[in-house]
Amino acid sequence: MAVRWLSAFLDFSHEDFSNEVTFWRAIAGSTVSPARGAHREFASLEPFNGDPHLRVQRVDSGDGGVHLDLHVDDVSESVSHATTLGATIVSKNPEVVVLHSPGGFSFCLVPWHGESERSRPIRWPGDTISIIDQLCIDVPAAGFDTECDFWAALTTWPWRQGISPEFRNLRRPPEMPLRVLLQRVGSDHIGGHLDLASTHPEEEVARHEGWGATVVEHHRFWTVMADPIGRRYCITHRNPRSGNLSG
Template sequence: MQVRWLSAFLDFPADEFGSEVTFWRAIAGSTVSPPRGEHREFASLEPFNGDPHLRVQRVDDGPGGVHLDIHTDDPLAAADEAVGLGATLNHDAGTHVVLRSPAGFVFCLVPWAGESKRSRPIRWPGDAISIIDQLCIDIPAADFDAEVEFWTALTGWPPKPPESRPELVALRRDPAITTGILLQRRQSDPDTPGPEGSSTATGHLDLATNSVPDEVARHEGWGARAIEHHPHWTTMVDPMGRPYCITSRNPRTGD
């Protein structure tokens, strides 16, 4: 399978959809495409430059979350390959295929529609530069090594050289693709509420910026809250409590 493009999909419950789209559109600096789908449940966050790599979906059941769309030439053949690597087939929708990784993370294989232009970061007032450019898959510790092996084999993207934090593995993305994949080992605790207590892999979005404090302040102005501060990133929750991270990385390269 050749990965032609990646889209990070934000899945919002129906009663949160409008306000969540407004928030994420604002912090991404994007416009919203016309709705599409049988029930007008899908839309893209259109960047000012480049092809869309962030998309939104209204869901009728459950709390929503984040999933990944892999755009490729032949989704059905790619699904066979993914299953052979350990994925589980959830649903063949004809136009796309829904699967789960070995650790349970939801992803879709969809037809490539020619997306090829990487989005550029935005310079905000005060000279902060930022872009939402990474999907982090949070993986229970017992499943981490197998999940790294799965995503490396499926995408064909090798891990970058290990850094000082062994619980983080970034895959070396195609330079033409906006969205990168970061794999994070977490210590699962069944008594912990939320994603940290989940027995399956979950996901969140990461934003790259040259100024974490400026970005935190901008996001707080839109109703987000900072919940954890670290030397190189700050963990946020959006107005509805959805976690994401503002990270100190080069917004132009993702490094």
């Protein structure tokens, strides 16, 4: 199975969809594509250059969350591969198969339509450069090793140890727009969040606060933020072009 492209999907409730798309469009420095889908429930956050890797969806129930789309040449073959590795099928239609990882994280296998050009980071006033470039899967400790091995086998990208024992990341090919990070957490519920790489995190935090985000907590290399409805994400001190830690 060859993963040709990755997309992170932000899933929003009906009530929050419009305001949340406005917030995430603003901090990504993107425009929004025309709505698509049977109920106009999907859209892409379009970068000013390159192919989109951030997408939004209006969901019928629940508060939403974040999931990963893997774009592949042959969906049926990839589904067989994923289920052999321990994934379970949630739903199918001709364009998308929704699955759960062994730990229960939602992801989709979708056809590849030729996406290949990574978008470049945005340069903001004040000379800060940033990009939303990472999806972090937050994994309960008991299933952490199994989940890391599953994603490495599914993508064929080996995992490597992060800056501390609770982090591992997949070695993505250079053309991939998203990094995949796995974090061992104390919760018993698997989840996920997006990470943003920035050259000047303090300035980035201030800009996000101006759009309605709030600071949850500071760490050495990252700041945990909450968007206007409380959805958490991180502003990280990483090189926006390479994805590597800075400082």
